[in-house]
Amino acid sequence: MRSVQAISILMAFSFLPLLLAVGGCDDDTTTDADTGVADSGTAGDSSTGDDSSTADDSSTGDSSTGDGGTTGATVTLAFEHLANDSAIVLGTETPYANAAGNQFGVTRLSYFVSDVTLTLADDSEINVPGAHYVDHDTAETRTYDLPVGTTTGDLAKITFTMGLGPALNVSGAFLSAPESLMEWPEMMGGGYHYMKFEGRYVDETESPFNFMTHSGGLAGMDYSFEVDLDATGLTVADGATFTVEMNLEEWFTDPNTWDLNDYFNETHRGIMGDAAAQASLMANGSTVFSLGAP
Numbered sequence: 600m601r602s603v604q605a606i607s608i609l610m611a612f613s614f615l616p617l618l619l620a621v622g623g624c625d626d627d628t629t630t631d632a633d634t635g636v637a638d639s640g641t642a643g644d645s646s647t648g649d650d651s652s653t654a655d656d657s658s659t660g661d662s663s664t665g666d667g668g669t670t671g672a673t674v675t676l677a678f679e680h681l682a683n684d685s686a687i688v689l690g691t692e693t694p695y696a697n698a699a700g701n702q703f704g705v706t707r708l709s710y711f712v713s714d715v716t717l718t719l720a721d722d723s724e725i726n727v728p729g730a731h732y733v734d735h736d737t738a739e740t741r742t743y744d745l746p747v748g749t750t751t752g753d754l755a756k757i758t759f760t761m762g763l764g765p766a767l768n769v770s771g772a773f774l775s776a777p778e779s780l781m782e783w784p785e786m787m788g789g790g791y792h793y794m795k796f797e798g799r800y801v802d803e804t805e806s807p808f809n810f811m812t813h814s815g816g817l818a819g820m821d822y823s824f825e826v827d828l829d830a831t832g833l834t835v836a837d838g839a840t841f842t843v844e845m846n847l848e849e850w851f852t853d854p855n856t857w858d859l860n861d862y863f864n865e866t867h868r869g870i871m872g873d874a875a876a877q878a879s880l881m882a883n884g885s886t887v888f889s890l891g892a893p
């Protein structure tokens with residue numbers, strides 16, 4: 600009996616740092632462990648070295664942005680971040696509005712996309728396994744070069760995973776910053792944040808309140824999802840760039856309208872441990888992305 604109590608006390612103490620770490624992630628922007636990171640923006644840097652452009656098998660987190668060896672053709676995904684149809688400007692002001700009428704602004708936006716597939720009009724596919732980290736504040740992360748080998752032709756669609764699927768969402772997959780700074784607490788299942796979308800909104804008392812839309816897997820549940828974009832009219836050719844737009848206010852609507860007062864308030868400061876919120880965000884994600892005009 601006494602030893603059981605002792606063990607539970609020990610366990611309580613051993614969890615304390617983890618609890619504090621979670622609090623630091625979800626409750627307080629200033630302690631999120633990312634602000635001091637310089638721009639080592641080579642997100643997809645291949646630590647594997649080889650430039651096999653037939654990348655089809657890496658189950659590791661590092662993406663193979665090899666130079667394609669002898670057939671160095673690449674196309675580029677360029678990520679643009681919009682709110683209310685305008686390119687976002689990071690800051691603590693609250694110039695944007697969501698469907699619920701909350702005024703909000705964006706202070707940080709970083710996320711992973713992974714497992715990109717380009718499907719051509721003839722149904723052939725170019726698969727690019729691995730993950731790419733995007734940080735709005737680091738320009739070089741906003742482009743993702745995809746090796747396409749000798750393939751050319753009309754595109755039908757571009758698909759990718761928003762976040763990290765289970766095979767990629769493994770603790771320790773990313774050993775260096777900035778990707779490593781996306782880590783997700785072990786007590787919540789480990790792995791990495793899919794996204795950190797942070798900012799301020801004007802709450803129901805007309806006061807600015809920090810929000811942290813942090814998404815990730817939770818206790819074994821995967822909330823990453825496939826994004827499927829109609830790419831007819833675009834053509835795969837060396838040097839082509841396709842613009843992928845993330846429309847930020849769409850995270851908060853369609854099908855689920857989020858009043859930010861319900862999710863980010865004094866008693867519910869974050870959503871990382873909230874399975875219903877993670878599922879709701881995943882559903883809302885279906886309308887977040889679109890392809891920019893060629």
Ligand SMILES: [Cu+2]
Pocket residue numbers: 624625792813871
């Ligand atoms: Cu978090």
